[in-house]
Amino acid sequence: MYKVKVFVTLRESVLDPQGGAVKRALHTMEYKEVEEVRIGKYMELTVNSTDNVEQRIDEMCSKLLANTVIEDYRFEIEEVVPS
């Protein structure tokens, strides 16, 4: 069994209005040191063992979990021994 952590972020060139709103809110709260905020998605998948786990996770990301036109993704796979 695997625990997979998927990080989906907006591409550098894509405007992030939600991040801009969070930054302004933080400035209003006197956290003026915040220079930039970018918002992405974080997903945790629990996956049963199969062949080609890495390749299959990559497919899931590119086909469903991320919109590769505007988003980048990366993932970490961790093997879990059920207790």
Next chain:
Amino acid sequence: MYKVKVFVTLRESVLDPQGGAVKRALHTMEYKEVEEVRIGKYMELTVNSTDNVEQRIDEMCSKLLANTVIEDYRFEIEEVVPS
């Protein structure tokens, strides 16, 4: 200057209908090995150097970035040397 990565996840006990929908979509796409999907948020903050960075980030998370009633958060702080 610091690069801060913030991970916000739903608490274990909180139902995640969005994750359930993603799981069903993956099953429809024949990725039947996916056992569970939990969806969270991932934020990247660029923060200018100040005192008590860690404490201030923790405050930002608990006051704005996460809803601590239903969400947990954790963060990683990385010092960046501007090139």
